Amino acid sequence: MTVPRALTIAGSDSGGGAGIQADLKTFQELGVFGMTAITAVTAQNTLGVQGVYPLSVEALKTQIQSIATDLNPHAIKTGMLFNAEMIQLVSEQVREYNWENLIVDPVMVAKGGQSLLLEEAVEALITSLLPLAKVITPNIPEAEVLTGMKIVTLDHKKAAAKKLHQLGAQHVIIKGGHDILGDTVSDLLYDGQYFEEFTGPRKETKHTHGTGCTYAAAITAEISKGRSVSEAVTTAKSFIQAAIEEELGFGSGHGPTNHWAFNKTRF
Numbered sequence: 135m136t137v138p139r140a141l142t143i144a145g146s147d148s149g150g151g152a153g154i155q156a157d158l159k160t161f162q163e164l165g166v167f168g169m170t171a172i173t174a175v176t177a178q179n180t181l182g183v184q185g186v187y188p189l190s191v192e193a194l195k196t197q198i199q200s201i202a203t204d205l206n207p208h209a210i211k212t213g214m215l216f217n218a219e220m221i222q223l224v225s226e227q228v229r230e231y232n233w234e235n236l237i238v239d240p241v242m243v244a245k246g247g248q249s250l251l252l253e254e255a256v257e258a259l260i261t262s263l264l265p266l267a268k269v270i271t272p273n274i275p276e277a278e279v280l281t282g283m284k285i286v287t288l289d290h291k292k293a294a295a296k297k298l299h300q301l302g303a304q305h306v307i308i309k310g311g312h313d314i315l316g317d318t319v320s321d322l323l324y325d326g327q328y329f330e331e332f333t334g335p336r337k338e339t340k341h342t343h344g345t346g347c348t349y350a351a352a353i354t355a356e357i358s359k360g361r362s363v364s365e366a367v368t369t370a371k372s373f374i375q376a377a378i379e380e381e382l383g384f385g386s387g388h389g390p391t392n393h394w395a396f397n398k399t400r401f
């Protein structure tokens with residue numbers, strides 16, 4: 135039996151709800167062996183980001199090399215990439231190792247508004263990494279920055295998804311967590327031909343730290359098993375829905391989601 139293996143290239147969240155920590159917990163819950171290449175160490179809790187300490191480009195390069203030359207990940211996810219040099223490096227390595235199952239979560243700011251990507255790095259993300267992505271998973275503000283379009287209606291979302299596809303991403307998912315408030319939350323998937331909506335009930339909660347990381351990690355885990363993008367998003371939506379609904383409730387700010395919830399029948 136081949137053990138599905140996934141690599142996350144992202145930042146460490148000391149609070150455990152987002153970043154590398156959310157990715158590994160999600161991979162594990164979905165039966166996927168997780169590996170990591172860390173871009174930056176952040177000091178974070180539910181109240182915000184207290185510090186950002188990027189690693190050197192050399193340190194990132196060697197981590198990815200170590201994994202690529204021995205462990206053969208079946209899918210690769212990127213999260214917080216912090217600066218243009220790291221984006222450039224990751225793009226070069228993705229091409230060098232012929233990694234086709236690349237899931238790009240274009241992380242820009244934390245829930246509290248602190249920057250996790252330098253402004254000058256946005257262009258590198260668009261020109262170098264986006265064309266290599268099998269899937270890109272922006273939230274609404276990220277899709278607005280990447281496309282320069284204002285997104286309010288479903289038609290706006292569709293137009294932005296088309297633009298991101300034209301820029302080179304094979305599949306685009308515009309997440310609805312930041313949508314104008316309604317009873318439901320819808321994520322829109324575009325594969326260059328068809329649109330598909332993934333909709334669930336909106337939970338009234340402040341405990342949404344790391345929802346985007348967890349969702350993209352679940353998509354990555356399912357793709358590492360050979361699932362189609364549409365199948366992977368279906369499972370990921372159920373995973374994040376359970377993780378938000380069964381809230382853990384700790385921390386005085388935006389608390390983490392519950393990575394056990396999807397499999398709770400096991401415990």
Ligand SMILES: Nc1ncnc2c1ncn2[C@@H]1O[C@H](COP(=O)(O)OP(=O)(O)OP(=O)(O)O)[C@@H](O)[C@H]1O
Binds near residue numbers: 334335
């Ligand atoms: N209140 C909510 N209730 C139910 N589902 C939600 C809620 N908020 C977000 N989601 C879902 O969580 C997933 C992540 O969406 P969201 O737009 O919050 O990502 P994000 O802003 O990148 O998250 P973060 O920056 O905190 O990591 C999507 O599948 C979205 O539909």
Ligand SMILES: Cc1ncc(CO)c(N)n1
Binds near residue numbers: 153241250343345
């Ligand atoms: C390290 C890290 N990556 C991503 C996010 C976005 O949720 C975060 N808060 N921290």
